Amino acid sequence: MNGKKITYYSRRVVIRVSASDIVLSKQQNREPRPVAECPTFWQSKRMSNLNESTDQGLYEFDPSGALLATHLPMDRRSGKVRDVYDLGDRLMIVSSDRISAFDYILPSGIPNKGRLLTQMSRFWFSILKGRHHLKSTEIPLELSQKFDTSPLEGRTMIVEKADVVPFECVVRGYLEGSGLQEYQATGEVCGNPLPEGLRQCDALPQPIFTPATKAEQGHDENVTFARMANDIGQPLAEKLREESLRIYREASEHAASKGLIIADTKFEFGIVAGEIVLVDEVLTPDSSRFWDAATYSPGAAQPSFDKQFVREYLSNCGWDKQSDPPALPAEVIERTAAKYNEAFQRITGETLA
Template identity: 65%
Template sequence: MSFEIDNAGALMKTDLPLPKRSGKVRDCYDLGDSMLIVSTDRISAFDWILPVGIPGKGRLLTAMSQFWFDLLKFPNHLISCELPEEKLPGIDLEPLQGRSMVVRKASVIPFECVARGYLEGSGWREYLETGAVCDCTLPAGLQQCDQLPETLFTPATKAEEGHDENVSYATMAASIGESLADQLRTATLDIYRTAAEYAAKRGILIADTKFEFGQVDGELILIDEVLTPDSSRFWAADAYKPGNSQPSFDKQFVRQWLSETDWDRNSPPPALPAEIISRTQAKYQEAYDRLVTVSE
């Protein structure tokens, strides 16, 4: 058993004596009849996990997901955010506190389910090239970050490494069946609508977000994280001005700083300076405070 903590105090890695698989941010452990998901403080950009993390980020992601799971009332995988001490004998639980979820095991549906309320990111780039996003034709003359005439459902393949790839609804339906694809589209748009209405009352625009779903005994459930700054674009409503990119509550400072260095994106990335770590940490905290703390 070991924990890797960087010089900034960020938890970068956990290594518990249990079957494990890791993603860019989360370490997942098999507890037999359930799974333990630990959100580390790792942060990724341009498909690389950076050598330093954002202290406390994993705890904020976990707390925000827990909040949304409760608010949305959509069936989900969360059992508890309390650590099951009886299943973790002899393990130092302190580094895991506040950043762990015990969840139901599920059959994962191999598509990201993206809801887009505004035109940004890969959707904006695709629109410039084709006038459409994932085969959804849009009106001519839209600006970057414009609100879309209607929220789009744009699935993407789940990539273990590198970028997820946007695909059409027809491609997803051909892979998993029309009935399940329709359930995913309906659920994604309904959840987005509920979350966007809630966030708007707190001065936050949810530009887009992605969900992951699984199935347990034929029931469709939300899995992984939900509506965090890692999986969503949150914009301040009072600063919103279409026609250019918007300040967002995520890792924009990280991406911007990396873009201004001479890093070639093909070799290991440089370590972040303390200022960028601090500003990114503050943005994650502000998103949590606006969406969660204000409502408590």
């Protein structure tokens, strides 16, 4: 690293494009957008270049040691947090230490965040019922024989390829975030009517399914179940709703035994050989809102195990949210890392090596 600061930020829109998107577009008699026209960030090199490469330039770190980017000489797609490499019949997902807020990837990372996310997903995949895409967390031998792959250890998943359903399957058990805003304006959330008089962070009478899709600007766009069913078909939509609610209830029971509340979360699913498969990350602080049951007090915002400190700092430091984002102070990085680590330890009962 030599103390060099790596500036790695972008106002980046990430859209997943898969065979399922093309199929769904054809079903609706719409012309699918060519992949080249979609605002997805791609970096591509050929597998044949493996023999010609060295370790130099494969990884980018910030001064804190956070891994900001990987540049293995293979077909690569990068999102806000993950670098995804095509291995042919499978994908290799590498979770970096990047952190985003207000649609920006920040120049500072959170050390070991990617490892915590990967190991937390691994834990949930191992205890939840139902099929998932994780096949291994081992780094492929052909890579470790050619490069120093130590930066990838603990943050890599080898997964089954799937046609990703173009909707996020959000489940809410408590009233917060965009759900609270919609409820205060309409009395319902994504077409789900709710009782009058609910307060911020109140428990809902029962968990609700509130799907979302990605808008052109990259913001999550909440939609009704009817909209989802119209786009992908009623049978598939109903199965996804049922599976999402089942997983949420199962995970909530485990979290409750650890003194935590899962206020809401999002799942992503794919289709493999006609079967629904849970994909992407699952029940991490990046995809879920975790609260401490011991201090839970509805009627106001709850402290959460996520990037709350990052959002608060950026909202109060004078940044206009239009220009390049500032680097995070060491204290904000340390407090955020501690929150992620606490969530991991309490959920899994493990300590990150």
